[in-house]
Amino acid sequence: MAQTLPTTIHFRRLIVFVTALLALCMALPALANNIAAELRVEGPVAPGKTVTMAIAMEPAPTWHGYWSNPGDAGFGMSFDWTMPDGFVAGEPEYPVPEPLLIGPLMNHVYEGPYAILVPLTVPADAKPGSTIPISLDANWLACTDEICVPEKGHFEATIEIAQASALPTQSEAFAQWRAALPAPMLEKGRYAIVDGKLRMAIPIAATATVAGPHLFPASDGISQYAVPQAFSRNGDWLIIETAAVDGAKAGAKFDAVLRVDHEGNGLAVTLEPGEVPAAGSAIGGVSDLGGESLAWLVLAAFVGGLILNVMPCVFPILSLKALSLARANREGAHVEALAYTAGVLVAVLALGAVLLGLRAVGEEIGWAFQLQEPATVILLLVLAAAITANLLGFYEMILPGIAGAKGGGAFLTGLLAAFVATPCTGPFMAAAMGAALLLPVSHAMLLFAALGLGLASPFLAIGFIPALRRALPKPGAWMVRFRHIMAVPMALTAMALAWLAWRVGGLPLLVLGLGAALAVIALLVLAGRRQRRGSAATVPVLAAMALALLAGGASAAMEPAAPRVEAGLDAIPFSPVALAEARASGKPVFAYFTADWCVTCKVNEASAIDRDATRAAFEKAGVVVIRGDWTRRDPTITRYLEEHGAAGVPLYAWYAPGNDAELLPQVLTVGMLSERAASSPK
Template identity: 50%
Template sequence: MQATPTFGLWRIRYLLPVVLLWAAALVATMIVPAAVQAQDTNYIAADLVAETPPQPGETLTAALRFRPQDGWHGYWSNPGDAGLGMELDWALPEGWEAGEPQYPVPSILELFGIVNHAYKSDYAVLIPIKVPTSAGVMNITPIMLDAQWLACSDELCVPERATLTLRFPQSSEAQSTQFDAHRAAIPPLLDQTGAFATTQERIRIAIPVPESLMITNPHVFIAQPDLVDYAAEQTFYRDGDMLVTEIARGGLRNEADLISGILAFGDEGEGVQFEAVSGNVPMGGTPLRSSGTDTPLLLLIGGALLGGLLLNLMPCVFPILSLKALTLVRAGESEAQARREGLAYTAGVMLAVLALGALMLALRAAGEQVGWAFQLQQPLVVAGLLVLATLITANLAGFFELPMLPIRTGGQGGAFATGLLAAVVATPCTGPFMAAALGAALLLPVPQALLLFAALGLGLALPFLLLGYIPALRSRLPKPGAWMETFRRVMAVPMGLTALALVWLAWRLGGMHFAFTAVGAGVTLAILLASRLRATRPMQALLVIIPIYFIVALPFRVEQQAAASAQSLLDPVPYSEAALANARATGQPVFLWFTADWCVSCKVNESIAIERESTRAVFDDAGVITMRGDWTRADPAITRYLERWGVAGVPLYVWYPAGSEGEQLPQVLTADMLAERAGS
């Protein structure tokens, strides 16, 4: 008698649901048998057939075929979070040997956050049986199999068993057609071994799959129990002939010398079996989304263009654009000069956007987890913007009149520099229509991705470009006059508020001492420019040395620990993959939002839709679990989650109904929208 080893009974991740499921199974063993005896059948019927009659010295293939009733399902060898692996106990003639069962590709079955690997329709498990060369194949002893499995519906689980006799065909051709279908459902084993590497939180697996093979909707089923978090999202990258996947580790942190399993892809149960040993796993690669990028490129370009155009209405850009537009109405402006300035401004904007996009793509290809506006997660970049905002504020307020800053100067050089500045300050804003375009830029080939960034830049530059080329639009602008100086000083107020916001962001990113040093650099530089070096020589030296000291000191003042996330009326749970899985396992709805202190769009949405007493009251009544991901500082886990939803930056809002998959909400939120989800 030979017992075929299979993988584990129950993997306990969520104590309450699993205990309840066990209790249901135990009760079923006492209550259901009577019903089963009455109907003399299992909820999953099974039989055992051989492909061919046995031949000495050969290996015959047996098929253990299962037929679940409607609404019932069986399990793969590793059932997942909860379930029962199949148990096989053979009665074979002496010298005969049964091999490892070969399973078809399973499917994901999720209920209340518990993820199982299951079969909901008819399936066959193939088992090789080695026949010894000395075996007699005439009048052999009946081959018996005592099989046990778990049959489950959405409400009930029933342990089932059957004693089956292996049936042989009357001829070698009798079962060929059926077995061809059974064998086609078994994923083939790759002829190359992959590699895997582990960190404290994740497992990365490189699977050798030819680059020519089209992979859609990929999912990796790991055969070793408890090795990975089955509920966690899986991230995929293409690196030539390697498909790299990242999966969160399981709660028990089990280690393995060999990882095996099935890579499933497509929509028709396609897949391959793989084995991987510890080794080097490529970093970077091209991200691969489960759903692919199906939106036509022209539509994505249109979205990027429109998104860039709407950025001009954002508080990040409007003051700079309005001040620069006034330079076109000054006395004596020629038609040719207006067009040249429009083109120069457009060139500056597009160059800056393309440079930021190319840098982001290059960093991602090198394995860095970055997204749109990634530069604002760097303390030194924020310090530089703070110094610049301080100088612009002082210049607009009239503290110094040198034409030091481009928004006050004319000519192509000033227009080009203003375009660069407008693009840099626009990155904290993610307006409508931009999400799909920037998300697609992460997945498309580099030339197409850069085309999307160019369209975004063109949209941002379009108003000033049209002013330069259409005299009728310029004629609608106010005529030059003394009011322009007053308007300039008024515009110092929003720019000063921008500088104050950057002070706060510098404190959040680098700590109090870092923020103070950045303010010192900006203020002393403004004083230096205001003095125009007309002070005494000792004072001139001091005015030069002080800002230089502050600038040199900046890198050494960055504190590693940033301030805690801002307080919230909703008291959200900080985002992590484990926290999201636990929240979904409760069976309650979950509202998850991703924000950053430098994201203007995020803060607007929070003030008008999220951080409201009415929203808190509705969420409390509906039992909604709130969760927030703070992307102020770079966080690879948040970046990976953003990628899975096809977006390149924040904000991102996801609603998880109770026991269901998530739904991405629009980037422009309203309180009524959230209340409607909570009440449904």
């Protein structure tokens, strides 16, 4: 019985998948693969010899496919061959790609028809006159400048075994495809890495024509892609200078393809560590990120961080900011501002570094990954409860070490503000954070820093502009009453985190979180009594901290709660098959991606999505609603978000019948959704 249930589930999934494929085959032409593919065999082959197979690809207008090393984004084709024993498929051979710069990302692509050639070696004991069936399951990515769609195909062909004397000459199509491959260079090139610069020398005769060159490394880890490539001539050497990947060292050889002209001609070269001659006469290249694209992303990250100060997801911590603003109306405000900014930057950069590190080892996570972990939710719940107790005057904050120095409180406030605020994505920020997940580490960390500066910029302005400080109320007795009032939104934050604990881990996690929060508050009340008597309160405070960490550790070992079905608009849970079936139905589709910890998502759902007017408009137009819940980590949803340039939620996509996704703003209205439903073709 233990094996029957999984088998049944797999069988049902297979039936759903087959049904989805049949629906796709009968759907509108626009729902077919955006890159048409065909498997072809050049001709009969003699026993013990090699025949060439071709996967001929033809992108639709505005679409492109990818080289084996796609560059900063995308991926090449994957191959899963099925053939008899003794038949061996060799390494795929790709034609010379084209560089495609989209914003700050350099991609290696094909925008017109192309073919990937694969040599197939036939065993020597193959019988002449026999016909051998083979099949291929392939996956590839098709993209425009705005959207990417994973595609796949199943191909079948036959291999005819013939006598050597009966073999035909090569076909014209295969001759053209072979001509598009880079010509192999027998002589090796050289490279060296000096002060972060990658310098390469490729032996090319001084009389050879080189126009519009570009170098495509065959693998990651040596050269940054979206940076300028400077080309020059020094005798019979072509010198290339560009930026190396952070931490790269010259040691192993690497392969690359050099495009030598705009006609698609290229050379396949292997480069080994060695002395590289000095640069000579300059030659024009094609790859130039320029500072403008990166500058725009930095600006977008900064503006996105600034907007976070007024986004709904940051409202719970406005109490802390308000108190800091009031305290800043005195001498030394610039120290408070700098300390707060330092706290924000440390938190944002740390989150960014952890995110990039986890993605580098294969984890499919996105922005706000920390709130998908039960331990983080429990620690934040306990922290919110502790801050509420502090605002109510039960105890005074005890700051250890450097945090107790001047500005230490502002530093911790900045840490907390960034940690709670950054899970949300708002206008401008979504594109910047989406790009940060694909850029080189140095550029990504620059975007994270810009986001932090944007979040902290109001405090910096108040700290260094006296006129702004003078506009604030002067310190006085009102601050005590204000502090007690501000305990209310912080208590509401703790309640929201308790609800999130229930959503993430069910009743066991909720009980653990509430129990830990109550115990920590009891210890802090005890600390407050000791403080009022003039006694040391360090022991109960340290005990409270240890208890919070213990609760966080215990929560990490708990089983996640079962997914809950939302009432809402009778939405279908997101999956690629569900989305494909919905689009194949010919009805408009509204796909929205949310999370229980995303306040912006919940505000949009309450104010625009889960409304009677929206329901009525959707029912009249026959809109299919698909809901992706990203409260817990979901690699499938993460991939969908990345394909649409988003690093986190909310994300709203509208599919008109026969059209690709239209991404909607991150702040929705009933009118916006109703108008799209009313304008959808019947």
